[in-house]
Amino acid sequence: MSHHLAGEQSPAMESTVTTPAHAAYDSKIEGNIIFTRVDAAINWMRKNSLWPMPMGLACCAIELMATASSRFDISRFGMEVMRFSPRQADVMIVAGTVTYKMALAVKRVWDQMPEPKWCIAMGACASSGGMYRSYAVLQGIDRLIPVDVYISGCPPRPEALIEGLMKLQEKIELEHSTQDQKRAFFEENA
Amino acid sequence: MSTTATESAVAKSDIPALREALADGIVSEVEFRGEHTLNLSLEALPKALAHCKEKLGYEMLLDISSLDHFGDDPRFEMVYELASLDDRRHLRLKAKVSEDEAVPSAIHLWKAADWHEREVWDMMGIPFSGHPNLKRILMWEGYPYFPLRKDFPLAGRPTEMPDVAFTGVAPLEGGPFVTAPGAETIAKREPRARHQE
Numbered sequence: 014m015s016h017h018l019a020g021e022q023s024p025a026m027e028s029t030v031t032t033p034a035h036a037a038y039d040s041k042i043e044g045n046i047i048f049t050r051v052d053a054a055i056n057w058m059r060k061n062s063l064w065p066m067p068m069g070l071a072c073c074a075i076e077l078m079a080t081a082s083s084r085f086d087i088s089r090f091g092m093e094v095m096r097f098s099p100r101q102a103d104v105m106i107v108a109g110t111v112t113y114k115m116a117l118a119v120k121r122v123w124d125q126m127p128e129p130k131w132c133i134a135m136g137a138c139a140s141s142g143g144m145y146r147s148y149a150v151l152q153g154i155d156r157l158i159p160v161d162v163y164i165s166g167c168p169p170r171p172e173a174l175i176e177g178l179m180k181l182q183e184k185i186e187l188e189h190s191t192q193d194q195k196r197a198f199f200e201e202n203a
Numbered sequence: 204m205s206t207t208a209t210e211s212a213v214a215k216s217d218i219p220a221l222r223e224a225l226a227d228g229i230v231s232e233v234e235f236r237g238e239h240t241l242n243l244s245l246e247a248l249p250k251a252l253a254h255c256k257e258k259l260g261y262e263m264l265l266d267i268s269s270l271d272h273f274g275d276d277p278r279f280e281m282v283y284e285l286a287s288l289d290d291r292r293h294l295r296l297k298a299k300v301s302e303d304e305a306v307p308s309a310i311h312l313w314k315a316a317d318w319h320e321r322e323v324w325d326m327m328g329i330p331f332s333g334h335p336n337l338k339r340i341l342m343w344e345g346y347p348y349f350p351l352r353k354d355f356p357l358a359g360r361p362t363e364m365p366d367v368a369f370t371g372v373a374p375l376e377g378g379p380f381v382t383a384p385g386a387e388t389i390a391k392r393e394p395r396a397r398h399q400e
Contacts, residue, residue, distance in 0.1 A: 113370045114368055116368065116369075142373060146358065146375050148350050149342075
């Protein structure tokens, strides 16, 4: 796993197999120590355990279910834990047509999800209203909640959803979570 | 095809009985491809429905729908699809309704009328008298428009009900895209943006 976390300190990562100089050192434990940045470690953990909140609202939900099932199997990415409680979810996959009647319910579920959280607009309807240019349909979920990844298709195939999730993983990898927290902390207490 | 012919003949045999029961309540009778339609006056409608259910054995209400003849008077038209289960008869009853009239509810005859009438009220804004629970079924309570009326734009109108729902105007980009049935070539029939007045 260390190659994921390779930071500036790559020379320091080479484990040394010398005799412990101090009795408190345990060579076995020391051999398992890696050096990295906190951000990189946090991002690595976050991106490989994304628990989705399946917001299945139309036919896209069928593809979402197929993605979760054995043939496509998103447990390979640590994402198999579909959470129907927003309190335990990390990424909301808005799969389907969001009607105005449903819109505020989707928003409410989004608000109940704890930070950090991400949103994927799956398919044409969730991204833009799709073919429903109508009085009843919200023209894209991004009018209510911030979207990280848009997936085209009507509905997108499971491969497309998996690619969207992988794009989200790449995005998470580049986040500066502790730095941002630190900055926010100092700004608040300035 | 023979069964269709038989059913249509059976439904046809009910019409004299209705004609007798309703007298001048029947405006016109239409037969088209084996389907029988009776156009009634609104006053005769409840009696006709009750007669069909209780005397003629139409124990099933398939659907209630409505039409908006925008610009005509009376403006609206109710459509009732009746069926009998044992001998598979099918009869359609229609009645015109003007904008300030209420239609007598058919709930006491068919429980199925409940949601159908609520849908007609929700989408077309035709009120029903004697309905125990006449509220919107698809849109939310408080939505100010009736979206299936001809004078309501497909793109919708902006509304706002804090904490309940809101609506906006959908971008049509030259649409709505509608088909032209009966046009000569496929290119002319397929959905395209056609200018509306």
